[in-house]
Amino acid sequence: MxxxxxxxxxxxxxxxxxxxxxxxxxxxxxxxxxxxxxxxxxxxxxxxxxxxxxxxxxxxxxxxxxxxxxxxxxxxxxxxxxxxxxxxxxxxxxxxxxxxxxxxxxxxxxxxxxxxxxxxxxxxxxxxxxxxxxxxxxxxxxxxxxxxxxxxxxxxxxxxxxxxxxxxxxxxxxxxxxxxxxxxxxxxxxxxxxxxxxxxxxxxxxxxxxxxxxxxxxLPARDHVVEAMKGRFEFDEKGRILVFSQSVPWKDHLFTLEAEVGVEGEDKRPLYVLYGEGAEKSSWRIQCVPVSKDSFESRKPLPEAWRGTRDDALSEVSGIPGGVFVHASGFIGGNKTFEGALEMAKTSLEL
Structure with missing residues (x-):
């Protein structure tokens, strides 16, 4: 049996x-x-x-x-x-x-x-x-x-x-x-x-x-984007700069949250994202927000004069110490410090 x-x-x-x-x-x-x-x-x-x-x-x-x-x-x-x-x-x-x-x-x-x-x-x-x-x-x-x-x-x-x-x-x-x-x-x-x-x-x-x-x-990145959206007026009075302590998948969440919270006016939309590179954050990146999630076109590219330059040449043309690079298309750049990357963002807003 x-x-x-x-x-x-x-x-x-x-x-x-x-x-x-x-x-x-x-x-x-x-x-x-x-x-x-x-x-x-x-x-x-x-x-x-x-x-x-x-x-x-x-x-x-x-x-x-x-x-x-x-x-x-x-x-x-x-x-x-x-x-x-x-x-x-x-x-x-x-x-x-x-x-x-x-x-x-x-x-x-x-x-x-x-x-x-x-x-x-x-x-x-x-x-x-x-x-x-x-x-x-x-x-x-x-x-x-x-x-x-x-x-x-x-x-x-x-x-x-x-x-x-x-x-x-x-x-x-x-x-x-x-x-x-x-x-x-x-x-x-x-x-x-x-x-x-x-x-x-x-x-x-x-x-x-x-x-x-x-x-x-x-999914866990969503919370980081929510916090960055809440704190964006700390870096720019119109809230056009987002700051992350490290690189996270932010694009998709940003466009969703913009629709959910109803960002008023194009002049108050986030234009630049800053984030640290590497475990020690030995450098910082500044990345332009695209016009849509999958677009290669930026809402506001980094200045023309900076594009394709690196290191001392970038620091000289931008007037900001610690320059690392700016991509030839102007969609991303880098600086050795957070302060330098933030200054790149603020300067770009005015150019």
């Missing part, structure tokens, strides 16, 4: 997805990368305690799939419980009313299970407000692009010719390379499944890194 422990041991849950290539599909007559979405969907499910050690079933046989506990990216059904496919004609689900991008299987799994994944991986109570903040942030900055790619949605109008081809370095293209070669002399379901698991691990590694970064680095 089996022991009580063995009798109570649950059968591993089964995840179902389609077999075949996880590379290219045709959407509205356009060839688009695919496969990255179900590879990531499977990985995310396996981050949940109940799906750790789960069995993966890759098939297109409806009877085989229905024996699984959850089915992703196949079977033309979506119910938010067992079926998570997005290929049916009537499908129009988005992450929230704030987004127009239709979800892929990755987006569907993320939408339904990410709060639990975030809570479990980062050891944060699921009802903590930071879970919602991270849930929205990771979707906007990572998952949405996977959804758009799989659904054949371009990031920019089709009549805009790109300056170079970046498709070959995208995550979906790297997933595609993991498919067995078309002319391989060995083609088996077992080999195909092994390659799919490699693709799932690749997508999952990036997802883990993204989530860890946002949870352990990006």
């Amino acid at each position: 089996a022991s009580p422990a063995k009798r109570l041991k649950a059968t591993p849950l089964r995840i179902g997805t389609h077999n075949g290539h996880f590379h290219v599909c045709l959407i509205l007559g356009r060839q688009t990368d695919s496969g990255a979405d179900e590879a990531l969907a499977v990985y995310m499910l396996r981050l949940l305690p109940e799906y750790q050690g789960s069995t993966l079933i890759r098939s297109r046989d409806p009877a085989v799939l229905e024996e699984c506990d959850i089915i992703v990216d196949v079977h033309a059904q979506y119910d938010g419980i067992k079926h998570f496919d997005h290929h049916q004609r009537t499908f129009s689900e988005t992450f929230s009313p704030d987004f127009q991008t239709k979800l892929s299987s990755a987006g569907l799994i993320y939408k339904h299970f990410a709060p639990q994944i975030i809570s479990h991986r980062l050891s944060i109570p699921i009802d903590d407000p930071s879970v919602t903040l991270l849930y929205n942030k990771v979707y906007k900055d990572f998952i949405e692009a996977i959804d758009a790619n799989d659904n054949g949605i371009s990031a920019y109008p089709s009549d805009v010719k790109p300056a170079f081809n970046d498709k070959s370095i995208s995550l979906p293209s790297l997933v595609g390379l993991l498919n067995p070669e078309w002319n391989s002399t060995v083609k088996t379901q077992e080999l195909e499944d092994e390659k799919f698991l490699e693709a799932s691990k690749l997508m999952g590694t990036v997802f883990d890194q993204k989530l860890d970064y946002y949870g352990k680095s990006w």
Whole structure:
């Protein structure tokens, strides 16, 4: 007779997805990368305690799939419980009313299970407000692009010719390379499944890194930006200079906080950020606030006469001792001391 422990041991849950290539599909007559979405969907499910050690079933046989506990990216059904496919004609689900991008299987799994994944991986109570903040942030900055790619949605109008081809370095293209070669002399379901698991691990590694970064680095930085915003009038009467004791990821939080607190007037927006470099803060940086989070254009670049100069030449042209450098584009510079960097900021405000 089996022991009580063995009798109570649950059968591993089964995840179902389609077999075949996880590379290219045709959407509205356009060839688009695919496969990255179900590879990531499977990985995310396996981050949940109940799906750790789960069995993966890759098939297109409806009877085989229905024996699984959850089915992703196949079977033309979506119910938010067992079926998570997005290929049916009537499908129009988005992450929230704030987004127009239709979800892929990755987006569907993320939408339904990410709060639990975030809570479990980062050891944060699921009802903590930071879970919602991270849930929205990771979707906007990572998952949405996977959804758009799989659904054949371009990031920019089709009549805009790109300056170079970046498709070959995208995550979906790297997933595609993991498919067995078309002319391989060995083609088996077992080999195909092994390659799919490699693709799932690749997508999952990036997802883990993204989530860890946002949870352990990006989110804690918000408090530093809040404090810098509160103390900005100490350095300039209009609050145009922010000071951090060390380099933190501040850009995203700054633009969010500006919208939240309602910074009044363009003449009172932060223009320069100062922060110490290295553990000993042996030098200080002055960085210009960009016109938007992802822009290379600064709200107010450092003075033209300073750009491209270094050391004594910079100190001489600026009239400020301790000069280290100013980038040729004027978006960043450095000084040996905090006082010197602060003087660079104040002088730049008046030029």
